Amino acid sequence: MPTLSLINFNIVCATLGGFISLFGLVSYLCKETFYLSEALISMLAGIAFSPHAANFIRPLDYAQGSQQNLETITLYFARLVLGVQLVLAGVQLPKRYLQIEWKSLSLLLGPGMAAMWICSSLVIWAMIPNLQFLHALIIAACITPTDPVLSNSIVKGRFADKHVPRPLQRIIIAESGANDGLGYPFLYFGLYLMKYVGMGGAGTSGGAAKAFGLWFSETWCYTILLSVAYGVVVGWLSRKLLHWAEEKRYVDRESFLVFAIALALFIIGTCGLIGTDDLLSCFIAGNVFTQDDWFRIETMDDSLQPTIDMLLNLSIFMWFGAVCPWSSFAQNDIIPIYRLVFLGVLILLVRRMPIVFAMHKYIHQIEHLSHAAFVGFFGPIGVGAIFYLSVCRDFLQSITVDGQVREDAQRVSDAVNIVVWFLVICSIIVHGLSVPLGKVGYHLPRTISQALSTPSTIEHNAVRIAHIQHTRSTATPEVDQSTSRGRKRGAQTASSAPEATIFRGNGQPGPNDPEEPERPVRLITHGTEQGVVFADERP
Template sequence: MVSLLVKEKIYVNEVVLGTAFGVIMGPHCANVFDPRHWGSHTNVITLEVMRVVLATGLFAIGVELPPAYLGHHIKGLLVMIIPTMAFGWVIVAGVILALFPGLNFTSALVIAACLTPTDPIICAAIVGGRFAIRHVPENLRHILAAESAANDGLAYPFLSLAIYLTVESSRGVAIGKWLVIGCLYQVVLGAALGALMGLAFCHLMKLSDRLGFMDRESFVAQSLALSIFTIGVVSTIGSDDLLAAFAAGCAVAWDGDFKSHIEGEVFSTVVDLILNCGCFVYIGAWMPFTLFNSPELGITPWRLVLLLLAVLLLRRIPPLLLLYRWVPEISGWREALFSGHFGPMGVGAVFVSTLALSRLPSPQSPPQSQAEYLAATLQVIVSFIVLGSIVIRTCLRLLLEKENH
């Protein structure tokens, strides 16, 4: 009832509103529901909720990009993604190692991998509103949206390498499995399958439309159905379902025909809004506030705050300031600084951390091994960074708008 006032006048989006409402409804306030006390299925539910929301968001970004966008902008996109993610992964791992002495470097790499992706849901909420249209150039909005979608899927290789190094008996076995499974089977096969399914459905929908079998509303419904179908197929065989969803969205809208059929329709926007709001309500209630001060695990508020500041300052800004000359979509150092600052963490970080937790042993109290210690601290650290990222970027946006007025 007050969405226009809140989003377009106060510049607070559904991400912040959903998270705040989740905190209020969660176990630390009203105690209406508590996702962390749903028994042994808590992590499975969290993982699948994040997976569905991410997949629909990634598919939507692929569809909304200009036709054949990846074909024309692949160079700049790869420069923004691979070296930037690699730099942030190693630097953040080094900071984690320094702040949390109970973790070794491999465990720090696992946590840092969860923080490498830029969240596409928060990205869409920020670069798609009136504020962004007024203040952010179109070329920058497109490249940031594409990067946020692609790097969620490309977080898999960083995570899988660190996980294999943690659980395998030797580095040779770990690196071999990473190359074959983490890179070829998950990333390359996942992207290829997503693109093939997107192209196949694109041709099927064109044929059905020419024969008069398909109405306009069905094109909109296919957007949601195809994203869920893609992650269902690809995740079943164990490949990178998030990258597949983005590839399918780009492929199905490659020539612009699909986008022309759904342009002006609000159903997909409403579905995205409902899923996103529900997801951040879930995240707000899921936040483990009581664990943010766990001295027995080496976790204290001051360490978490220092890590948050280091992540915001070092994860993206330095590499993009160094590399922006090789990104045609970024025209100067100011845009590079904005792009470096623009690295929200949210659903993607929660998803990757939950996925990592599913591959680690259940921790005892106290933890009996490095893998158990990692499992006990992983989501506590990641959830604090996610919460801090949402709060700080909202405050910065409000300050910028106040200055512009």
């Protein structure tokens, strides 16, 4: 006998599939007409389907009621999306891009990231009461990298093609891809110091010397350098093998198109097995894989990779909307809500803007101050920040004394969870609405001005028409050879001029205005409408 099966799997499939289908019906309208980002729309959908609203998506049920399991799911989901996104980011850059543009990237990834880290730390330290500067460094490290997922929303589509120069698009892609994997040194600098120096190094031994030793050996050598070397080797081997298979005609079209995504999954898994930086390795592998531009050109007109990328993006931002700790923003012992809001505003303004303005003359892709303002403002905080948040909280839970999480570690763990989640939500909303609000702000004053000036313009045009008629009827026409013929022409023009009621000119200063030299005019009649135009215009 048929029965209802209201299990989580059925509900999630129906909810996710229904939302993506409905969004797909109006996706072009949303993204290319209203310039709304898919991240913002899917996050709002996640909120609507979350336990706070419709309760179709129940994250704690999937994690068996454990908050730690829920954070693990979020971490792995973020790794998957970032890994695929970073390989695709590396693939879509032109050949040898990192070698050619190393100077610009070095500025953005070196002084740029360091300044973003310090500026964010200072703001967080100032806004959160009773917070040590070392703890602020840890929190700021999670939001230092710019997010490659949200960055794609401003470097793809009709708006980007029209308003963002191609070199600027590429440097944004390259920076967001590389610095997402370079967040480990900033994060572990504070974490190691806190573990071995904070609270007198309670529960640990070794002090600052051990902290710096681990930071250089484990973070820089093992995590960063090994991931770069691994990405180069895997990317080079993959390119050679795919070339060989294509020449032998061993690979079909479908497998060829999905090869980059499979490469991302392979790197995520193997880097996870050996405990190195899978994000940086994915980006480097993508660049090396398309070093000769062959794969990028072959797949340029194919939509498989963007389609999979879109499905992952919609899914993860729906998940973020459902799992975000909304209640903790207003009810916590770390930071009051008004300080949290002010913190979000300050971070979006000073985290990235000052250093970009300071360096823009040395980055040739940033040609004007408007470009610098664009690059400085659009440094979104998104999936990468949630990834580093999960890594940070997992490390902090390992700092224990007598089997309990150390007091300072627990406070920082709570603070980083509230602050990073709130800043991610702020970035999704602000950067998701910046383009449509900017377009409205650009067109609205002109529309209002035209609406308000219409009556006065008509009145002004009527006065001009009357003046023209009066001038032509009273002035002596110019006579070249035949005076009588000139008078006849002048009289005929004045007598036959109709009474104009509609002006068909451009509304600019007329022949008697000092701002514009006199131009010849002629009266016109179109059916029942009458008016005047300048001789160099068309009605």
